[in-house]
Amino acid sequence: MRRAWTHWATSRDISSLRLPAHDAGSGLVGRPLGQSLRGHHFVFDPFDAYEAGLVSNPNMIVAGSIGAGKSTLVKMLVDRALVRGRRVVVVDPKGEYGALAQSFGVRSLSLGRDGWCNPFPANDRESRDFLRALVATAQGSPLSAEQHYEIDEAFERLTSPRPQRLLRAMFNDLEATIAFDAPSTQRGLALILYRFVHGDLAGLFDGEGDPLVFEGRLVVLDLSAQWSSESMPVAALSAVGAAQQVVARDGSLGYLVLDEAWALLSDSNALRWLQGSWKLARSRGLSHVLVLHRWSDVAAAGNEGSAQRERAQGLLRECETSWLFRQPADEAREMAVALGLHVREEQYLVALPKGAALVRYGAHRSIVRFVPDQRDVTFIDTDAAMREAQA
Numbered sequence: 001m002r003r004a005w006t007h008w009a010t011s012r013d014i015s016s017l018r019l020p021a022h023d024a025g026s027g028l029v030g031r032p033l034g035q036s037l038r039g040h041h042f043v044f045d046p047f048d049a050y051e052a053g054l055v056s057n058p059n060m061i062v063a064g065s066i067g068a069g070k071s072t073l074v075k076m077l078v079d080r081a082l083v084r085g086r087r088v089v090v091v092d093p094k095g096e097y098g099a100l101a102q103s104f105g106v107r108s109l110s111l112g113r114d115g116w117c118n119p120f121p122a123n124d125r126e127s128r129d130f131l132r133a134l135v136a137t138a139q140g141s142p143l144s145a146e147q148h149y150e151i152d153e154a155f156e157r158l159t160s161p162r163p164q165r166l167l168r169a170m171f172n173d174l175e176a177t178i179a180f181d182a183p184s185t186q187r188g189l190a191l192i193l194y195r196f197v198h199g200d201l202a203g204l205f206d207g208e209g210d211p212l213v214f215e216g217r218l219v220v221l222d223l224s225a226q227w228s229s230e231s232m233p234v235a236a237l238s239a240v241g242a243a244q245q246v247v248a249r250d251g252s253l254g255y256l257v258l259d260e261a262w263a264l265l266s267d268s269n270a271l272r273w274l275q276g277s278w279k280l281a282r283s284r285g286l287s288h289v290l291v292l293h294r295w296s297d298v299a300a301a302g303n304e305g306s307a308q309r310e311r312a313q314g315l316l317r318e319c320e321t322s323w324l325f326r327q328p329a330d331e332a333r334e335m336a337v338a339l340g341l342h343v344r345e346e347q348y349l350v351a352l353p354k355g356a357a358l359v360r361y362g363a364h365r366s367i368v369r370f371v372p373d374q375r376d377v378t379f380i381d382t383d384a385a386m387r388e389a390q391a
Helices: 011-016 046-051 070-083 098-103 124-139 145-156 166-174 184-197 232-247 268-278 307-317 329-339 343-351 384-390
Strands: 034-036 060-063 087-092 218-222 254-258 286-292 321-324 356-361 364-370
Touching: 060 070, 070 087, 070 098, 070 254, 070 286, 070 364, 087 232, 098 218, 124 145, 124 184, 124 232, 124 268, 145 166, 145 184, 166 184, 218 232, 232 254, 232 268, 268 307, 307 329, 329 343, 343 356
Parallel strands: 060 286, 060 321, 087 218, 087 254, 254 286
Antiparallel strands: 034 364, 321 356, 356 364
16 A cells, blocks of 8 residues: 655644644545645635635635746646636746646737737726826836826826727827926826837737737736846736736636736735735635745845835735745745744745645645646646757
8 A cells, every 4th residue: 555645744743733633635525636644635726715614815825936836736726717617817927828728729818919908997996096006017116196196187088988098098198298398297107108009018008909808718818028028017917907807707706827926026016006906806706826936026025124025925914825835944934924824834844845735725724745637737747848958
């Protein structure tokens, strides 16, 4: 008889970690993700967990070092959600979800190459809030009182109903201020809008014809063209704005996966907007899934004790479910501080083997070894490219 799991902790350790000695898993029903500490099937869906009273909101974090198994878990979660009839949008900064999309008969959409997307919600108030966050993120600093005023004034001058190409309409309204001796605030706003219409961000969130129509249960937005560029936070924010509308379109429950979440956590303006959206997750039937590869990215959000750092950590603490993979000792310390981990949990993060995670869901804890099934292996192989390069 082969052992399903290697026992590497004492019962006292498990007790201090608040893990039950038998670790029977979540108790939810469905296609398992793997096995809990004592070999029981581990099944998880944030909405099922909410209905069962295990968690108070559906938002999730997936964090761990490179190669620990994060991408495997996220793809397995998404696949099971889609089979259940959930809607899923993946904001994919590195183009890693193409195989998963193909398995459902769809292809990834690359903004700029395949068309442009309209990130603005139909509601005027929400649209204006998003516009403020977008302008602030593009300029890399908070809006001044004068900028708030000029944005509101320019927005009010738009025709009603608001034009589909909102950024272009606002630029056309302010374009003359670039060449003439106009108030500096108006001219500055026009120059930022220029980037979206004719500059480095052109073709992503404004363009000829109609915007992309996101249909089907799975949408993968490929942002690899913006990866590692200065425009990445703006592109990520806009893609998330558009994705939220897709997920909630027909009232079905859905996942919004944001890989490389540092792009938003590191920008104070995007983070502030995301925090507001976070609190509406339950009412919208939306599970935000933030994927972090280096926990130090959270620390980089701002100096210790700063409002920016506190806002980033607060956002993560509000996630009722955390999938925590192996971390180096220094990163484990950052994670422990950010999430308020028990000292034993911090120690476990350093010792976890590849393919296993400490799962915190509400007041419950499980250590899970993920076991991909035959379907999973068709789209989770993130090391294929490396093997081909070495061949």
